[in-house]
Amino acid sequence: MLIVEDDPVAAAAHTLYVEREPGFHAAGTVHSCADALRFLERARAAGTPIGLTLLDLYLPDGHGLQLCRTLRAAGHTTDVIAVTSARDLAMVRQAVSAGVVQYLLKPFSAAALHDRLERYARYRDTLGRTGEATGQDEVDQALALLRTAERSALPKGLSAPTLDTVAGVLREASTGLSAAAAGAAAGVSRITARRYLEHLVDTGLAAREPQYGSVGRPELCYRWKGDGATAGRRG
Amino acid sequence: MLIVEDDPVAAAAHTLYVEREPGFHAAGTVHSCADALRFLERARAAGTPIGLTLLDLYLPDGHGLQLCRTLRAAGHTTDVIAVTSARDLAMVRQAVSAGVVQYLLKPFSAAALHDRLERYARYRDTLGRTGEATGQDEVDQALALLRTAERSALPKGLSAPTLDTVAGVLREASTGLSAAAAGAAAGVSRITARRYLEHLVDTGLAAREPQYGSVGRPELCYRWKGDGATAGRRG
DNA sequence: GCCGATCGTGAACTCTATGAACGCAAACGT
DNA sequence: ACGTTTGCGTTCATAGAGTTCACGATCGGC
Numbered sequence: 001m002l003i004v005e006d007d008p009v010a011a012a013a014h015t016l017y018v019e020r021e022p023g024f025h026a027a028g029t030v031h032s033c034a035d036a037l038r039f040l041e042r043a044r045a046a047g048t049p050i051g052l053t054l055l056d057l058y059l060p061d062g063h064g065l066q067l068c069r070t071l072r073a074a075g076h077t078t079d080v081i082a083v084t085s086a087r088d089l090a091m092v093r094q095a096v097s098a099g100v101v102q103y104l105l106k107p108f109s110a111a112a113l114h115d116r117l118e119r120y121a122r123y124r125d126t127l128g129r130t131g132e133a134t135g136q137d138e139v140d141q142a143l144a145l146l147r148t149a150e151r152s153a154l155p156k157g158l159s160a161p162t163l164d165t166v167a168g169v170l171r172e173a174s175t176g177l178s179a180a181a182a183g184a185a186a187g188v189s190r191i192t193a194r195r196y197l198e199h200l201v202d203t204g205l206a207a208r209e210p211q212y213g214s215v216g217r218p219e220l221c222y223r224w225k226g227d228g229a230t231a232g233r234r235g
Numbered sequence: 236m237l238i239v240e241d242d243p244v245a246a247a248a249h250t251l252y253v254e255r256e257p258g259f260h261a262a263g264t265v266h267s268c269a270d271a272l273r274f275l276e277r278a279r280a281a282g283t284p285i286g287l288t289l290l291d292l293y294l295p296d297g298h299g300l301q302l303c304r305t306l307r308a309a310g311h312t313t314d315v316i317a318v319t320s321a322r323d324l325a326m327v328r329q330a331v332s333a334g335v336v337q338y339l340l341k342p343f344s345a346a347a348l349h350d351r352l353e354r355y356a357r358y359r360d361t362l363g364r365t366g367e368a369t370g371q372d373e374v375d376q377a378l379a380l381l382r383t384a385e386r387s388a389l390p391k392g393l394s395a396p397t398l399d400t401v402a403g404v405l406r407e408a409s410t411g412l413s414a415a416a417a418g419a420a421a422g423v424s425r426i427t428a429r430r431y432l433e434h435l436v437d438t439g440l441a442a443r444e445p446q447y448g449s450v451g452r453p454e455l456c457y458r459w460k461g462d463g464a465t466a467g468r469r470g
Numbered sequence: 471g472c473c474g475a476t477c478g479t480g481a482a483c484t485c486t487a488t489g490a491a492c493g494c495a496a497a498c499g500t
Numbered sequence: 501a502c503g504t505t506t507g508c509g510t511t512c513a514t515a516g517a518g519t520t521c522a523c524g525a526t527c528g529g530c
Binding site: 072077078089090092093096103105126128134136137138140142143146147148208209213218 | 304305307308312313314315322323324325327328329331332333334336338339340343347358359361362363373374375377378379381382394395396397398399400402403422423424427
């Protein structure tokens with residue numbers, strides 16, 4: 001992972017955050033568009049292209065999004081997380097159309113970056129397994145990982161402790177659980193369990209798949225998907 | 236809005252769908268990368284730049300994503316909804332990094348496109364009001380609008396995951412399948428498989444034809460037809 | 471310190487997606 | 501033509517999904 005950041009203090013902080021993240025590694029830190037381009041070129045030539053770039057938008061020798069467009073035109077495949085203190089909403093649209101995967105407002109907490117990186121990792125994971133999508137759902141799921149709000153902000157009606165319990169129960173169950181079974185294991189009702197399981201599916205942490213074979217409406221089997229194969233280093 | 240689509244039938248269908256959408260207007264329909272670029276150039280020169288492009292990825296003179304990168308490099312600001320029958324998940328990542336706002340698998344229903352366009356309109360609306368973001372939340376909410384969860388309403392008695400499974404099985408079977416065979420492959424009963432296959436026939440995604448030759452009532456052979464012609468909407 | 475508002479939970483109920491059973495339709499063979 | 505054969509298509513029981521609503525806890529306001 002490449003970090004492009006004007007301010008040395010911020011650059012050091014970002015590097016620290018990233019290094020703390022399992023699965024990520026700060027391959028380099030540069031302070032300008034020109035240096036970033038040079039770094040990416042060299043990495044690609046060396047056969048170890050950079051997978052992810054943390055890109056500040058205001059740089060001394062140009063705008064980060066312009067760099068981004070240059071990269072695309074040059075065929076670079078690195079994904080970009082935009083980082084900026086600009087509050088301008090129109091910039092968000094430009095960032096999306098330049099192909100950034102995340103848009104992070106400065107100043108951000110380590111937790112906020114952690115959340116973004118984790119989601120990005122899962123996104124890569126989903127798209128990385130060289131399979132084919134069976135339907136639109138699968139595509140939407142992957143995009144949802146990039147485009148949903150932070151997980152720490154729970155929807156109304158859900159509480160953090162219960163979510164932890166349910167998520168824990170599901171994680172332990174290797175074979176997958178029905179809503180009723182998860183409820184029994186977590187010590188809550190089927191209804192409550194289902195609420196939290198659905199939330200996990202929404203946020204991409206769990207998958208849901210119907211169990212056919214017996215008569216009656218098929219039972220939904222929830223399966224933990226959260227820590228799926230995050231072994232390889234990204235960036 | 237510009238529609239870029241190779242197949243004349245699909246292009247006409249897309250145009251029809253778009254025109255039905257309040258707030259959207261099909262400014263033009265082109266059938267190749269070169270024409271698309273020319274159209275966008277001309278529109279920009281005329282002072283009426285195209286805000287949104289519905290872009291098929293497989294075009295006779297090049298790949299849609301390459302066109303997309305060319306557009307970015309040339310400073311075009313149009314947003315892009317990618318449309319493709321390719322199920323390859325790696326393509327999704329490339330599309331995101333090329334700056335598409337939506338990724339829609341062919342064949343899609345009018346309802347699916349409607350949903351995407353409506354969400355896109357809200358996204359534009361959120362980012363368009365020239366205000367400043369008060370925080371990360373606002374940015375996240377705008378991006379979340381590009382995430383889509385809303386499935387097109389299925390007839391009662393049918394479920395989305397099962398439909399995906401059955402459609403997937405049928406798509407993979409080059410030779411065509413009987414209801415019983417499809418059921419076996421999808422892990423559901425013949426009855427259930429038949430329900431979904433009939434639905435696919437109803438929506439024009441599959442064809443059904445009897446197999447003669449052996450003793451007994453002829454077996455019905457279902458064959459995937461989806462990628463050829465988009466589902467015709469009655470009415 | 472009391473009261474109203476809100477939030478998370480669970481019980482009761484309705485609805486929906488599935489498969490088994492069964493009658494019937496459609497082709498072949500004689 | 502008529503029986504044989506095979507699988508279609510329908511009906512129905514069923515079990516679990518999903519919804520609605522009421523209850524208790526907790527929080528903030530006056």
